[in-house]
Amino acid sequence: MNLIHGDRNRIDRNSFFFQDFISTGVLYVDKTKFIEHACAIPEERVMLITRPRRMGKSLNLDTLRTFLDCTQNTGELFKGLYIESSSVWEMLNKYPVIYLDFKDLILKDYKQRFRNLVRKFIKKYLPIDQLDDIVKEYYITADFSTAILCDLSEALYNYYGVKPYIIIDEYDNLFMSSIGNSGFDDFRGWLRDVLSSALKGNRFLEKAVLTGVNRIAQESLFSGLNNITVYDVFTPSKFDTDFGLTEEEVAQLIPDIEERKRVREWYNGFRVGNSEVYNIYSVTSYLAFHEFDNYWGMSGVMHQFKRMLTPSRQEKLGNILAGKPVIAEVEPRLTYDALVHAGKERTFWGLAVQTGYLAYDPVEGYRKYTYYLRLSGLELKEVWVDFILDEIYTSTRLAFQDALAKLPDFSDLGEIISGYLSFYDFDFQEHEKTYHVAVLFLFSALGYKITSNRESGLGRYDVLLELPKFSIIFEFKVAESETPVSLRLAAEKALAQIDEREYWRGCNPELPLYKIGIGFFGKRCSSISVLHDGAKK
Numbered sequence: 001m002n003l004i005h006g007d008r009n010r011i012d013r014n015s016f017f018f019q020d021f022i023s024t025g026v027l028y029v030d031k032t033k034f035i036e037h038a039c040a041i042p043e044e045r046v047m048l049i050t051r052p053r054r055m056g057k058s059l060n061l062d063t064l065r066t067f068l069d070c071t072q073n074t075g076e077l078f079k080g081l082y083i084e085s086s087s088v089w090e091m092l093n094k095y096p097v098i099y100l101d102f103k104d105l106i107l108k109d110y111k112q113r114f115r116n117l118v119r120k121f122i123k124k125y126l127p128i129d130q131l132d133d134i135v136k137e138y139y140i141t142a143d144f145s146t147a148i149l150c151d152l153s154e155a156l157y158n159y160y161g162v163k164p165y166i167i168i169d170e171y172d173n174l175f176m177s178s179i180g181n182s183g184f185d186d187f188r189g190w191l192r193d194v195l196s197s198a199l200k201g202n203r204f205l206e207k208a209v210l211t212g213v214n215r216i217a218q219e220s221l222f223s224g225l226n227n228i229t230v231y232d233v234f235t236p237s238k239f240d241t242d243f244g245l246t247e248e249e250v251a252q253l254i255p256d257i258e259e260r261k262r263v264r265e266w267y268n269g270f271r272v273g274n275s276e277v278y279n280i281y282s283v284t285s286y287l288a289f290h291e292f293d294n295y296w297g298m299s300g301v302m303h304q305f306k307r308m309l310t311p312s313r314q315e316k317l318g319n320i321l322a323g324k325p326v327i328a329e330v331e332p333r334l335t336y337d338a339l340v341h342a343g344k345e346r347t348f349w350g351l352a353v354q355t356g357y358l359a360y361d362p363v364e365g366y367r368k369y370t371y372y373l374r375l376s377g378l379e380l381k382e383v384w385v386d387f388i389l390d391e392i393y394t395s396t397r398l399a400f401q402d403a404l405a406k407l408p409d410f411s412d413l414g415e416i417i418s419g420y421l422s423f424y425d426f427d428f429q430e431h432e433k434t435y436h437v438a439v440l441f442l443f444s445a446l447g448y449k450i451t452s453n454r455e456s457g458l459g460r461y462d463v464l465l466e467l468p469k470f471s472i473i474f475e476f477k478v479a480e481s482e483t484p485v486s487l488r489l490a491a492e493k494a495l496a497q498i499d500e501r502e503y504w505r506g507c508n509p510e511l512p513l514y515k516i517g518i519g520f521f522g523k524r525c526s527s528i529s530v531l532h533d534g535a536k537k
Contacts, residue, residue, distance in 0.1 A: 490519025
């Protein structure tokens with residue numbers, strides 16, 4: 001079956017409405033099998049599907065809504081698509097649908113915004129003069145009952161004789177973006193009550209489908225709700241390829257093998273269960289603009305990453321950016337306490353994977369939820385550089401670039417570190433590691449080829465930076481005090497060690513090699529750079 005519907009030269013990257021894709025003839029990749037997966041098993045009454053942003057969640061939910069909506073006749077929109085031949089085709093336009101998009105909620109007036117969303121569906125599905133007293137009170141007055149979705153389900157059933165679907169998109173959006181803010185605890189309690197009333201013991205509910213980015217643990221949001229089936233990014237399931245693009249779909253979109261290879265390098269590699277999928281928004285953006293770029297951009301959790309960074313996490317991120325294998329335990333269920341206090345290592349990595357900022361691969365022989373962590377394409381490297389590293393080290397990064405341009409005079413390094421890096425921000429027990437990790441992290445972010453603690457000659461150098469026109473070996477030494485003389489002596493000792501242990505033997509003999517010794521004490525540092533004598537090789 002042809003997976004592509006519409007004109008592949010006409011791209012709509014921003015619409016979340018299924019009808020717009022079909023009626024206007026723009027490119028649509030047939031994902032209607034999602035409807036079958038969502039509807040086929042009656043016993044699954046409440047389903048939570050978590051996927052990173054920009055993977056097509058909103059469009060899929062709107063497609064499901066359009067298919068089920070009993071107030072419309074939408075059969076023509078689905079002609080020629082997978083769902084037309086599915087066993088669930090008989091469910092077309094048979095159900096009232098309460099569709100709520102929680103991305104529109106903001107902390108300062110979430111109750112009023114939620115009420116406006118609910119009133120919209122009351123007006124669409126129920127004649128005002130036939131509302132029962134409870135629903136009428138909510139519709140007409142400023143009542144903010146947390147049981148309204150349950151009450152509305154009963155009203156819809158009484159009117160249509162059919163139990164409704166409840167569809168909620170971005171259920172965790174405001175929860176994640178407002179953690180730590182004033183009023184969050186009240187919001188969390190309100191949201192928990194709304195979801196519990198709608199999803200637990202609601203005998204007038206046919207089925208509920210929720211989507212979001214993160215799997216919030218039941219104790220934080222779904223307390224007491226034991227009938228929910230969760231489909232997250234870690235567990236193989238029927239939904240694995242319903243969001244994002246598969247290799248087969250991308251092959252139809254981009255027939256040229258070499259072009260597709262580049263697209264794969266940039267936008268493929270995010271794992272869901274046993275499948276790897278492409279970022280659908282980025283691929284369609286590439287098709288629209290014919291340019292490889294970071295289309296994924298920044299999401300609302302970036303402040304969480306910045307707040308949760310620690311020295312060990314920062315070091316591992318530097319290794320990931322440098323393409324080195326990193327193994328870490330990942331938390332699949334995020335709790336409020338762990339997110340607020342940011343103390344658990346696995347919470348940070350769980351957040352990074354669930355939000356799509358890192359991908360994972362299974363590791364044999366390790367406990368469950370322990371994975372290799374990596375980037376899912378070049379785009380994600382751009383994301384980390386632009387929205388994590390630049391936020392923290394913008395001035396430092398630019399200064400390092402400027403210093404590199406001035407080689408062999410790298411004497412500015414001491415001023416750069418003293419001016420922009422805070423020793424106390426890192427708080428390493430091994431002080432030498434402070435500068436080691438900072439240099440590794442920054443140059444990895446800049447996209448340079450960099451290696452760390454690699455055997456060469458008669459020992460291990462600290463850092464080797466390889467650029468197109470020259471290479472640099474960095475060696476770090478702790479000084480006895482912060483006096484200029486002591487710092488200089490430590491730098492000279494570091495420089496001498498490069499020669500004494502012949503670290504230069506592992507470098508490309510065809511390129512000039514600069515040796516940089518760095519002596520430091522706390523935040524104070526001194527550096528010496530010299531051009532290596534090629535004859536010594």
